[in-house]
Amino acid sequence: MFTGQALHLHKSRTQLRSKKNEETNMQVGWVMAGGRQWRWVVWLGTAAALASAPCPAAEPLARPAPQIAVYYGSDVPVPELQAFDWVVLDPARVDRFDAQEPVATQWLARVDLTRQADAMRGAGWPDTAVDRLFAPLLAQGYKGFLLDGLDALQRSAPQTADAVAALVRTLHARMPEARLLAGGTAWLDTLAPALAGVVTPGLVRERTDDVGGGGSGGGLSEVSEADRAARIATLHRIDEQYHLPAIALDYCASYNRACLRDTANVARAAGVTSYATTPAADMIGIGRLEVMPRRVLLVEPQQPGTSANTMPAVLYLAMPINYLGYRVEFADAYKPLPTVTPDRYAGVVTWFDGTAPRPGAWATWLKRTMGAGVRVAMFNQFGMNMDAPTAQSMGLKTVPGMPSGALTIVSRDPMVGFELQPHPDRRDVVGVRVDPNVPQAQSLLRLSAGSYTYDAAAILPWGGYVLRPFGVFRMPEVDQARWVIQPMDFLRRALALPAMPVPDTTTENGRRLMTVHVDGDGFASRTEFPPSEFAGQALLREIWARYKVPTTVSIIEGEVSAEGMYPKLAPQLEPIARTIFAEPYVEVASHTFSHPFNWLRTVGVQSSDESVDDHRTDTVSHTVAPAFSGSLAPDPTAPPAPPEPSAPPKPPAPQPLESLESLQALQALQPSPPPAEDVGSDVFGLNIPHYHFSFDREIAGSIHYINTRLAPPGKPVRVLLWSGNGQVPPVAVRKTVEAGVLNMNGGDTYITRTNPSWTAVAPLGVDKGDNLFQVFAPAQNENIYTNLWHGPYYGFSRAIETFELTDRPLRLKPLGIYYHMYSGTKVASLAALRQVYDWALTQPVMPVYASDYIRKVLDFRNFAVARDGDAWVVRGDGDLRTVRWSGAGVPRLADARDVAGFAPAAGGGTYIHLASGSARFAIGEGPEVLPYVREAGGRLSRWQRSADGRTLSADVAGYVRPFIRFANAARCRATVDGHEVSGAHGDDWRIDLGPGNPARLVAQHVELVCGR
Incomplete structure (x- = not known):
C-alpha cells in the first residue's frame, strides 16, 4: 500500500501529462538480438503507430548497457535517480514512494532470498512466495526484482539450488515482463537464461556481514588483489558468455565523492562497471554515471503571517540559482531544518537580517551540514554570534570594537559593484576578517576605518559570505533594489559549482x-x-x-x-x-x-x-x-x-x-x-x-x-x-x-x-x-x-x-x-x-x-544531469528540450544521442537542442563539420542520425509557422513527408513547413541526406 503522499505524487505526475506529445510516451526495454547481443531499443506510441510511421534511412546507433543503481534509503530521490535506467530499491525500507511514477527509470525491488531459506523447504514453494511476496510488489509498480543473497545461500545452504532455480523459472513464466537480477554469481549457469542482469560483490571493498548481499549494517573489508582480479574476470565472463549487463556493488566507508569516484574508476579502468555507495546504500552512489547534485536549500526565517512568495531569499536569490541550473527548496529557520546531504544538494544559501530564531540549533545544524561536505553561501548576517571560537571554526578572525570613522574600500573583487557601487555603513559592520593562514580563503570586499579593518565578503573553504548591505541594497522609498555583488559569480565561487549543462526553460531549438x-x-x-x-x-x-x-x-x-x-x-x-x-x-x-x-x-x-x-x-x-x-x-x-x-x-x-x-x-x-x-x-x-x-x-x-x-x-x-x-x-x-x-x-x-x-x-x-x-x-x-x-x-x-x-x-x-x-x-x-x-x-x-x-518548469525541477566519463547524460520528462552549456566548445555530434543540434546562447555559451527527454553527448573543441539543426520553429521527435553522421531525420511539429533550419547543409538534399524539397540553398538551409496547427501538434517528417 502506498501512503497518501505517494498516491499524491503519482497523481501529480500522471494527470498533468494529458497533453504530452507522442514522443514522450516512450518505453524502454531490452531485447536479445540474434540470441547473442543485448541492445537498447526505444519504441514510441502504440504498435499501430509504429506500423504506420515512415521509416527513415538514418540507422540509429546501438544503445549501451543500462545504467544500474542501488538505493536502500527510506527517502527515494527520484529526480536524481532517474538519471539511471534501472534502480534497485528495498521496499521494506522505502517510505512515501510510488513505483508507478511515470519516469523513464525502472524501479526494481530487492528481495533477500536468505530470509526465504526455510520457506524453500515447504511444499508450496515457489508459488506461495510468488503470490505473497513478488506479485504484490509487481502490482505496486516495480518492474522487476534483485534476487539478493545468492552467494550467501550457496555457502550456507547449497541444497537450496533447485529451489532457487524453481523460483526463477516460475517468476520468468508467470511474470515475463519482470526483470530479474541475480544478487551474486551462484548457480549462474542455471539461472542466466531467465536473467536480465547480475549484481556481483565489490572490487575494492565488500561488506563483512553479508558479502554479496545488500544489508544495511556491518563494516567493510578491503578486497585482495587476487580476489579483485577474479571478480573482474567474472564480470567479463558474464558479458561474454551470458551477454548480460553486470555491475559490482562497491562501497566507501562514508559519503565521499572522491572516494566513490576513485572506487568506480577501478572498474572503469578494468573495462567493467561497478556502483560505489555507502555501506547502507542510503546515498546516491557513483558508477559509470556520476549524478550532479542540483538542489539548493534556501534558509530564511519566515515571520508568521507572511508568504514564502515575498521572502527576500525567494525574491532575490532564487532567480540567480535557477539560472545557474539548480532547483530551489525553501526552509523556514523558525522550524527544524531538514537534513542536507552532498549527494543531492549542491549547497545551502542563507538570508538572515539578524540572529536566527534559534541560534544554538542553527549553529549546530550549520556545523553538521558543513561537516557533511555541503557548502554554504551566507547573505546579510551569519545568524549567530561570531565569537572567536565560532569565527575560528569558519576560517575567520574576530575584529574587536567598532569603526570610529568613515569606512573606505581597501580592496574588492571585480564581482563587487555589479548594479550599484558599495556604500559602506558602520551600522552594518560585523567584526570578522579572513584568516590569512587558511588555504583557499579570499577576501572579496575589505573595508577599513583607521586601524579597524574587516572583510564584508569572502570566499572560504566551506563556502562564502557577503554581509549587509553588499548583497542586495534595498531602496524602499522607490520600491526598488540593486545587486551590489554579482550574485551568479558569487554563488558559483562560494558553492564551488561545477561546469555542467543546465536545463533551460526559456528556449527550445534555439528559439x-x-x-x-x-x-x-x-x-x-x-x-x-x-x-x-x-x-x-x-x-x-x-x-x-x-x-x-x-x-x-x-x-x-x-x-x-x-x-x-x-x-x-x-x-x-x-x-x-x-x-x-x-x-x-x-x-x-x-x-x-x-x-x-x-x-x-x-x-x-x-x-x-x-x-x-x-x-x-x-x-x-x-x-x-x-x-x-x-x-x-x-x-x-x-x-x-x-x-x-x-x-x-x-x-x-x-x-x-x-x-x-x-x-x-x-x-x-x-x-x-x-x-x-x-x-x-x-x-x-x-x-x-x-x-x-x-x-x-x-x-x-x-x-x-x-x-x-x-x-x-x-x-x-x-x-x-x-x-x-x-x-x-x-x-x-x-x-x-x-x-x-x-x-x-x-x-x-x-x-x-x-x-x-x-x-x-x-x-x-x-x-x-x-x-x-x-x-x-x-x-x-x-x-x-x-x-x-x-x-x-x-x-x-x-x-x-x-x-x-x-x-x-x-x-x-x-x-x-x-x-x-x-x-x-x-x-x-x-x-x-x-x-x-x-x-x-x-x-x-x-x-x-x-x-x-x-510543464517545462516542472521538468526543470526533476531534471537529472550526470557525468559518464567525458560525456554528459541528461534526463527529464521530455517537456524541457534545451540544456545550456556556458563553457567553451559545442556538443560533439558524431557520438551524441538525441542531440539534434545547437545554437549560440544569449550572453555566451551554447543552447543544446534535445530531441527527447533523455540525451547523451560530449563537448568537443573544434568546429562541427557534420550537418545539424541550427534552429527549429517546432518540437522535434523521432530523431535519428546515421552512423556516418551525414543523414538526419526527425518529425517536426509546431503551432505557428513551423520550420527547420540546418547548418553544414550545402551538399545536402531534403524531403518533407517523402517529397523532395526544391530550390537553391547554401550551407545554412531553412525549410518552411506550412502554417502549423495551433489546435494540436501535427508532425511532418523531414529527412536530410548529405554528401561528403
Whole structure:
C-alpha cells in the first residue's frame, strides 16, 4: 500500500501529462538480438503507430548497457535517480514512494532470498512466495526484482539450488515482463537464461556481514588483489558468455565523492562497471554515471503571517540559482531544518537580517551540514554570534570594537559593484576578517576605518559570505533594489559549482519561447468605444483572431455564470466564453470561482501586501478592476458605459442567485460544514451572494463548470491561473494537483529601463513543500505597467522593455505576454497590446501554450544531469528540450544521442537542442563539420542520425509557422513527408513547413541526406 503522499505524487505526475506529445510516451526495454547481443531499443506510441510511421534511412546507433543503481534509503530521490535506467530499491525500507511514477527509470525491488531459506523447504514453494511476496510488489509498480543473497545461500545452504532455480523459472513464466537480477554469481549457469542482469560483490571493498548481499549494517573489508582480479574476470565472463549487463556493488566507508569516484574508476579502468555507495546504500552512489547534485536549500526565517512568495531569499536569490541550473527548496529557520546531504544538494544559501530564531540549533545544524561536505553561501548576517571560537571554526578572525570613522574600500573583487557601487555603513559592520593562514580563503570586499579593518565578503573553504548591505541594497522609498555583488559569480565561487549543462526553460531549438495568457478579470466589462460590446468580444476580434498565436484564456466563474455576481448577464456572457474557448488557438483555463484577492487570509494568515505597501504580487489592485468593485466599468473614474437596452442606466448591482442547481450538483465539492483547511472567513474575493468560501469550489468547482458548460467536448481546462495577490497557500496548490490541472501566476518580473535590476526578475516559482510547486508567470501584467489600472492605459507597451532586458545580456525568461480581459475595454490598452504583439512576433520566438511552459518548469525541477566519463547524460520528462552549456566548445555530434543540434546562447555559451527527454553527448573543441539543426520553429521527435553522421531525420511539429533550419547543409538534399524539397540553398538551409496547427501538434517528417 502506498501512503497518501505517494498516491499524491503519482497523481501529480500522471494527470498533468494529458497533453504530452507522442514522443514522450516512450518505453524502454531490452531485447536479445540474434540470441547473442543485448541492445537498447526505444519504441514510441502504440504498435499501430509504429506500423504506420515512415521509416527513415538514418540507422540509429546501438544503445549501451543500462545504467544500474542501488538505493536502500527510506527517502527515494527520484529526480536524481532517474538519471539511471534501472534502480534497485528495498521496499521494506522505502517510505512515501510510488513505483508507478511515470519516469523513464525502472524501479526494481530487492528481495533477500536468505530470509526465504526455510520457506524453500515447504511444499508450496515457489508459488506461495510468488503470490505473497513478488506479485504484490509487481502490482505496486516495480518492474522487476534483485534476487539478493545468492552467494550467501550457496555457502550456507547449497541444497537450496533447485529451489532457487524453481523460483526463477516460475517468476520468468508467470511474470515475463519482470526483470530479474541475480544478487551474486551462484548457480549462474542455471539461472542466466531467465536473467536480465547480475549484481556481483565489490572490487575494492565488500561488506563483512553479508558479502554479496545488500544489508544495511556491518563494516567493510578491503578486497585482495587476487580476489579483485577474479571478480573482474567474472564480470567479463558474464558479458561474454551470458551477454548480460553486470555491475559490482562497491562501497566507501562514508559519503565521499572522491572516494566513490576513485572506487568506480577501478572498474572503469578494468573495462567493467561497478556502483560505489555507502555501506547502507542510503546515498546516491557513483558508477559509470556520476549524478550532479542540483538542489539548493534556501534558509530564511519566515515571520508568521507572511508568504514564502515575498521572502527576500525567494525574491532575490532564487532567480540567480535557477539560472545557474539548480532547483530551489525553501526552509523556514523558525522550524527544524531538514537534513542536507552532498549527494543531492549542491549547497545551502542563507538570508538572515539578524540572529536566527534559534541560534544554538542553527549553529549546530550549520556545523553538521558543513561537516557533511555541503557548502554554504551566507547573505546579510551569519545568524549567530561570531565569537572567536565560532569565527575560528569558519576560517575567520574576530575584529574587536567598532569603526570610529568613515569606512573606505581597501580592496574588492571585480564581482563587487555589479548594479550599484558599495556604500559602506558602520551600522552594518560585523567584526570578522579572513584568516590569512587558511588555504583557499579570499577576501572579496575589505573595508577599513583607521586601524579597524574587516572583510564584508569572502570566499572560504566551506563556502562564502557577503554581509549587509553588499548583497542586495534595498531602496524602499522607490520600491526598488540593486545587486551590489554579482550574485551568479558569487554563488558559483562560494558553492564551488561545477561546469555542467543546465536545463533551460526559456528556449527550445534555439528559439525563445513565447507564451500568452489572459486572466479573466473584467469579462463582464464593456468597451468604451463603439461598438459597445463585452471585453472578451473586443479581444477576440482585435487581438486573438488577428494574431492566432497559442493563447491560454481564463474566466472567473463568479463573473460569468448565473451563480455569480451578474446572473442576468450570464445568457450573454456564457456564449461569448464558449466562442472563445472553441477557437483552435485558445487553451482553456480557470481563474477560480470568486477570484480570491488575498489567498493567505483563506487560511487565517495575513499576506505581505496587507502589512506593507508592496506591489510585488500578481495583481494586488484587482479592487480597481471592473468585476472586483462590483462595477461593470473597467475604470471607476471613467464615464459609465452605454447600458444594454434591457438594463438599467447604471451598472447592475449584484443580484441574488437565480439558481443553485449547479452548486447542488457540486455538493461533494463543497461539504457542509467545510473542513477546517477550507475556510478562513466568508468573503475573500467577489462578494457573491450566499457563497461561503471553499478551496474545492474555487478550484475543482470552477473547473467543473467550465468543462461542462463552456469548453468544447474534448477540450478541458488545462491550467488554473491564480487570482489576486497570487500568494497561495500549499493547500490551494494541492487542490490543483488533485483536480488534474497545472497552476501558474504570481511572481514579479518587472525589470524596465527605470528599474534595470535583476532583483526585479522573479524565479521560476516557489516551493510550497510536500512536492508542491507554484509556477510563476514569466512576466508581469498590464495592471502594473498602468499604475494599477489608473493610467496611462497604453503603459503595457513598456513590457517590451521587460522582454528585452530579460533576453540580454542573459536570457533569463521566455517572452511572456500577460494581461487581463479588461485590457479589451480601452482604445489605449488595445493599442498597447497590438504594439506588444507586433514587436514580439518580429523576434525569433516559438509560441507555446502556458501549459507547455509550466510543464517545462516542472521538468526543470526533476531534471537529472550526470557525468559518464567525458560525456554528459541528461534526463527529464521530455517537456524541457534545451540544456545550456556556458563553457567553451559545442556538443560533439558524431557520438551524441538525441542531440539534434545547437545554437549560440544569449550572453555566451551554447543552447543544446534535445530531441527527447533523455540525451547523451560530449563537448568537443573544434568546429562541427557534420550537418545539424541550427534552429527549429517546432518540437522535434523521432530523431535519428546515421552512423556516418551525414543523414538526419526527425518529425517536426509546431503551432505557428513551423520550420527547420540546418547548418553544414550545402551538399545536402531534403524531403518533407517523402517529397523532395526544391530550390537553391547554401550551407545554412531553412525549410518552411506550412502554417502549423495551433489546435494540436501535427508532425511532418523531414529527412536530410548529405554528401561528403
